[in-house]
Amino acid sequence: MAFFKVISGAALAVALAAPALAQDMNAVQARQGQFKLYGHNLAVLGGMAQGRMDYDAEMAQTAADNMFHLTRHDQSRLWPEGTDSSAIMETRAKAEIWENLDDFTAKFVALQEATAALQGVAGNGLDALRPAVGAMGATCGACHEVYREES
Amino acid sequence: MNRIGALLLGLGTAAVAVGWYITQPVGLPETVSERLTGDALAGERIFLAGGCASCHMGTEDDADPKLLRGGAEFVTQFGTFYAPNISPDPEHGIGGWTQAQFMDAVMRGVSPEGQHYYPAFPYTSYAKADPQDIADLYAYMQTLPADATPSRAHDLGFPFNIRRSLGVWKALYMDRDWVVTGDLTAQESEGRYLAEALAHCAECHTPRDALGGLDTGAWLTGAPNPSGSGRIPAIAGDEFTWTAFDISAYLETGFTPSFDVAGGSMAKVIANLGQLEKSELDAIAAYILRAGQR
Numbered sequence: 001m002a003f004f005k006v007i008s009g010a011a012l013a014v015a016l017a018a019p020a021l022a023q024d025m026n027a028v029q030a031r032q033g034q035f036k037l038y039g040h041n042l043a044v045l046g047g048m049a050q051g052r053m054d055y056d057a058e059m060a061q062t063a064a065d066n067m068f069h070l071t072r073h074d075q076s077r078l079w080p081e082g083t084d085s086s087a088i089m090e091t092r093a094k095a096e097i098w099e100n101l102d103d104f105t106a107k108f109v110a111l112q113e114a115t116a117a118l119q120g121v122a123g124n125g126l127d128a129l130r131p132a133v134g135a136m137g138a139t140c141g142a143c144h145e146v147y148r149e150e151s
Numbered sequence: 152m153n154r155i156g157a158l159l160l161g162l163g164t165a166a167v168a169v170g171w172y173i174t175q176p177v178g179l180p181e182t183v184s185e186r187l188t189g190d191a192l193a194g195e196r197i198f199l200a201g202g203c204a205s206c207h208m209g210t211e212d213d214a215d216p217k218l219l220r221g222g223a224e225f226v227t228q229f230g231t232f233y234a235p236n237i238s239p240d241p242e243h244g245i246g247g248w249t250q251a252q253f254m255d256a257v258m259r260g261v262s263p264e265g266q267h268y269y270p271a272f273p274y275t276s277y278a279k280a281d282p283q284d285i286a287d288l289y290a291y292m293q294t295l296p297a298d299a300t301p302s303r304a305h306d307l308g309f310p311f312n313i314r315r316s317l318g319v320w321k322a323l324y325m326d327r328d329w330v331v332t333g334d335l336t337a338q339e340s341e342g343r344y345l346a347e348a349l350a351h352c353a354e355c356h357t358p359r360d361a362l363g364g365l366d367t368g369a370w371l372t373g374a375p376n377p378s379g380s381g382r383i384p385a386i387a388g389d390e391f392t393w394t395a396f397d398i399s400a401y402l403e404t405g406f407t408p409s410f411d412v413a414g415g416s417m418a419k420v421i422a423n424l425g426q427l428e429k430s431e432l433d434a435i436a437a438y439i440l441r442a443g444q445r
Contacts, residue, residue: 042410050400103212137405137412141421142212144414150381 064122174318178255194291230307267317342438387443398436
């Protein structure tokens with residue numbers, strides 16, 4: 001019966017690796033959508049900072065306003081426990097987020113502060129925009145460095 | 152003892168002697184350091200390009216990249232390495248080192264005590280540097296703040312804990328010739344110097360063989376991440392599609408062409424490398440694209 005035991009063991013393993021709960025997947029997809037919207041606005045802000053497109057005060061200000069408001073979206077339902085990369089294949093969010101929620105939150109607050117600073121200067125010319133975009137990017141990187149899996 | 156026994160003993164002794172000879176740590180010729188005077192101001196650029204702080208700064212979130220107290224851990228198949236304190240503290244750092252000792256360490260992987268360093272310290276890359284640049288680096292690093300944090304001993308299993316065996320490793324892998332050769336433009340050559348001798352991109356972006364030597368035939372084509380999940384991305388080969396503009400802009404700002412932001416070890420690399428002149432980042436970009444044509 002050793003063979004049967006192997007089979008049932010395999011079946012058990014499959015059952016344990018069952019798909020994540022639907023509501024958890026909704027949260028994962030929603031927060032990924034949030035990051036996609038960050039990227040959509042960074043294409044303007046970073047694009048101008050990198051010289052991929054000409055500086056345009058109105059476009060820069062709009063994108064900076066968006067970043068300000070997007071980072072004020074309440075996060076409390078976006079990060080349910082158990083939605084880390086060890087449980088869900090589609091996410092790169094490390095389990096360490098939930099082990100260090102205070103630090104994770106502090107890093108998010110740093111992003112909020114950076115978007116506020118950016119919003120204040122985005123329309124004041126390229127020389128004002130570039131360091132503010134860089135400072136905001138640094139807050140993104142600080143979190144990715146610790147809490148995001150390498151792709 | 153019969154003649155054959157005596158012969159075997161003689162041969163065995165000779166083999167041990169040869170082994171002892173080829174594994175002995177050898178520094179730079181003494182005359183190299185003697186004729187050089189370091190310029191601390193010029194050394195800052197070498198410090199940024201060489202990425203010293205990426206590994207040797209403290210591990211706390213708000214660590215000062217100029218306070219080189221060490222402590223970062225590097226998990227590898229050979230064991231765990233801990234970045235040592237290389238601040239100018241005379242007891243726990245390198246404050247008591249002479250310029251010649253510093254140059255032996257950086258360019259030959261030999262400690263002031265005459266022992267081999269492990270190649271987690273990328274002296275195989277720095278060996279290609281202009282000695283004047285390393286003398287400048289020495290002068291610059293003496294101006295940084297001292298810290299009395301003791302260095303932590305590496306945690307390695309047998310036989311990797313025998314430093315003398317690194318003499319064999321060096322004989323196999325320490326090659327001071329450029330990897331990317333041929334008819335390079337001036338810009339590509341500048342980039343090659345920055346990338347191969349100082350920034351040591353290949354140390355992470357090139358796969359290693361079973362003994363930990365870089366596979367120069369697969370230069371910059373990506374590698375498993377030794378201390379974590381995922382892969383260190385390819386920056387050469389078919390799957391790498393960035394332009395020179397993309398590479399240079401990324402090194403400067405940390406934004407990828409799709410406006411993702413670097414994380415992981417690369418965030419620390421960019422924090423330093425991004426402070427170089429834009430023309431130098433452009434040169435690195437030109438070199439990386441050239442390396443991809445090999």
